[in-house]
Amino acid sequence: xxxxxxxxxxxxxxxxxxxxxxxxxxxxxxxxxxxxxxxxxxxxxxxxxxxxxxxxxxxxxxxxxxxxxxxxxxxxxxxxxxxxxxxxxxxxxxxxxxxxxxxxxxxxxxxxxxxxxxxxxxxxxxxxxxxxxxxxxxxxxxxxxxxxxxxxxxxxxxxxxxxxxxxxxxxxxxxxxxxxxxxxxxxxxxxxxxxxxxxxxxxxxxxxxxxxxxxxxxxxx
Amino acid sequence: xxxxxxxxxxxxxxxxxxxxxxxxxxxxxxxxxxxxxxxxxxxxxxxxxxxxxxxxxxxxxxxxxxxxxxxxxxxxxxxxxxxxxxxxxxxxxxxxxxxxxxxxxxxxxxxxxxxxxxxxxxxxxxxxxxxxxxxxxxxxxxxxxxxxxxxxxxxxxxxxxxxxxxxxxxxxxxxxxxxxxxxxxxxxxxxxxxxxxxxxxxxxxxxxxxxxxxxxxxxxx
DNA sequence: CAGTGGTCTAGACCACGCT
DNA sequence: GCGTGGTCTAGACCACTGG
Numbered sequence: 001x002x003x004x005x006x007x008x009x010x011x012x013x014x015x016x017x018x019x020x021x022x023x024x025x026x027x028x029x030x031x032x033x034x035x036x037x038x039x040x041x042x043x044x045x046x047x048x049x050x051x052x053x054x055x056x057x058x059x060x061x062x063x064x065x066x067x068x069x070x071x072x073x074x075x076x077x078x079x080x081x082x083x084x085x086x087x088x089x090x091x092x093x094x095x096x097x098x099x100x101x102x103x104x105x106x107x108x109x110x111x112x113x114x115x116x117x118x119x120x121x122x123x124x125x126x127x128x129x130x131x132x133x134x135x136x137x138x139x140x141x142x143x144x145x146x147x148x149x150x151x152x153x154x155x156x157x158x159x160x161x162x163x164x165x166x167x168x169x170x171x172x173x174x175x176x177x178x179x180x181x182x183x184x185x186x187x188x189x190x191x192x193x194x195x196x197x198x199x200x201x202x203x204x205x206x207x208x209x210x211x212x213x214x215x216x217x218x219x220x221x
Numbered sequence: 222x223x224x225x226x227x228x229x230x231x232x233x234x235x236x237x238x239x240x241x242x243x244x245x246x247x248x249x250x251x252x253x254x255x256x257x258x259x260x261x262x263x264x265x266x267x268x269x270x271x272x273x274x275x276x277x278x279x280x281x282x283x284x285x286x287x288x289x290x291x292x293x294x295x296x297x298x299x300x301x302x303x304x305x306x307x308x309x310x311x312x313x314x315x316x317x318x319x320x321x322x323x324x325x326x327x328x329x330x331x332x333x334x335x336x337x338x339x340x341x342x343x344x345x346x347x348x349x350x351x352x353x354x355x356x357x358x359x360x361x362x363x364x365x366x367x368x369x370x371x372x373x374x375x376x377x378x379x380x381x382x383x384x385x386x387x388x389x390x391x392x393x394x395x396x397x398x399x400x401x402x403x404x405x406x407x408x409x410x411x412x413x414x415x416x417x418x419x420x421x422x423x424x425x426x427x428x429x430x431x432x433x434x435x436x437x438x439x440x441x442x
Numbered sequence: 443c444a445g446t447g448g449t450c451t452a453g454a455c456c457a458c459g460c461t
Numbered sequence: 462g463c464g465t466g467g468t469c470t471a472g473a474c475c476a477c478t479g480g
Contacts, residue, residue, distance in 0.1 A: 225449060281457085
């Protein structure tokens, strides 16, 4: 069982959906089961995931239909990821220091060490956001510190954890106005994000200062 | 089949989870199947929903565990709902008029009519937010207009639709600073929300101006 | 009436973790 | 080797829709 059958079916459906107009029906679960030579429950598992993701929707006693692209679910987690291939970042600051006032966010002692990285995220050389990323020093190997670029690709943390985000309005901090290339009186949104492992322990804490002219925060659920 | 078996099991599990410490294991799917005299797939369906909601998490080859309450998923949709029993609102403006500049948001013609309601949401008499709610006139019956309180409880729309929200930083509009009881220079977050039916048609469009001192926008996913 | 999704059963084999 | 969740089968009945 290299890749499960239902994931193959899901991918196949996804490919076919791309050529279909919005609100058009897909084949019934029984038909799909015959076509893919699988049991109905296996097909259903594939369809369930697509419904869950907002790619399809079901109408009871009627059928399953292609959803509008506008309705595909977006959780904000993706903001943290490099969703655009064109996105890039440069690290402008980096240090290992005692947690002190950040200790409560990482749920460690004030005297424990953390890794603090400040970066500017860019797309086509335009600044999207300034991000302060805080890691727990003891969870990061020396080797990882020497490969910051990969460490700051937070996917591995996000995939196996849960992300909580809080949004705060503010005037752009003076030291970041320049980085974001906006006026010092500009109102912005700052997002506080905590990535936690499944057992609830914080792994990473992030403050993101968004450039409102380059990035709109959007979620669909 | 009054209520499906798996929903009964889900509720029973939910009740039991309330008495359990975070990260403690629940019984295995096979044990639960015996206990509830149901097939494993039925039990699994119940557990799946709880995992999906973030109440439980699974560790492959190990078991299923009680998740941290912090990790229970929150989509922002709930901001629009009256999640707190103590929450209340007063309508401060209400009219039926041509859509004009709002037409694109509701995807109707500029000369079509809409229902515009402005309300202040409060909790313990403190102003949480000012909300402009726009309905498509032709989708609202005369009877519903006479029962604004119920119409503005948007649950029925949200349950059967999809919600997209965009967040914008700004200085509080002068006319709302007073309603929110904040200074006229305060940076706030304004959320634009569109509720769409499954076929993608807009049903309701909402602009929410949040009082940053009373309400923090938070999501967990 | 035929067809749909929603629910349910009673089995099965797999990969993997732990002891 | 045993127990776990992950996947899968080949059926079944239900409530509901639409022709």
